[in-house]
Amino acid sequence: MNKELEPASKSLKRDEMIKYAYDLFYKNGFHATGVDTIAEGTGISKRTLYKHFTSKEGLIVATIDYYHAMRYETISGYLKKSTLKNPVEKILVLFDFLAELVDSGMLDGCFAMNAKTEYANKAREIEAAYEAYVAAVQQLIELYLEEGNVTNSKSAAIQVVMLFEGAIIRSKATGNSQSVRLAKEAAKLICNQ
Known part of the structure; x- marks a missing residue:
């Protein structure tokens, strides 16, 4: 992969996770929405999710932002x-x-x-x-x-x-x-x- 495209690609994936999590959190609540559901819905692994957000709380902060x-x-x-x-x-x-x-x-x-x-x-x-x-x-x-x-x-x-x-x-x-x-x-x- 072209190294110049990597940061943009990572940023797009991060934005996708935030928007998907935002929709789920708004619909179902924060405690009722698990990280597994978010990872599955975006097609990424939990490991990748935790590379972008160190915790579920970090993901929630990103969705509030x-x-x-x-x-x-x-x-x-x-x-x-x-x-x-x-x-x-x-x-x-x-x-x-x-x-x-x-x-x-x-x-x-x-x-x-x-x-x-x-x-x-x-x-x-x-x-x-x-x-x-x-x-x-x-x-x-x-x-x-x-x-x-x-x-x-x-x-x-x-x-x-x-x-x-x-x-x-x-x-x-x-x-x-x-x-x-x-x-x-x-x-x-x-x-x-």
Whole structure:
């Protein structure tokens, strides 16, 4: 094999494993999905999988990072395409985005939050990957709130994230987007103080 092609080939195989594992973890959960199932589904050996990821937890962190990049890009794009001019109104569109997901049948919740919940107090690297995702979303919200001259935008951003996360959990439990709409109303109050 051409030595120049090896790193690209390894990267493609790694990406394939991450995407396959992501789909299985999201569908079945993290503890319920074994490394054997992932290896079998991608046609690679467990040994090869462990060359790329030192542990199942390492693979989970890689899938959270994949979700982080994908979801952050989707959220950013959703906000950018909004025709609203007011930055505060624009950031509240996040709740509309979530309501659309829920109304379309996406009731599996936040991938990163699901991982953190299943591995709470058991795998620090998984919790850290979740926290990095939430911090990025919080920072994005804070930027919009600062632009909208919201007093104490950092505190307000934390509160909006809490409402957003709560709406995700509640909509997953109820199977509808009513909690998302209520969370948006609460976020409006926080942002317009």
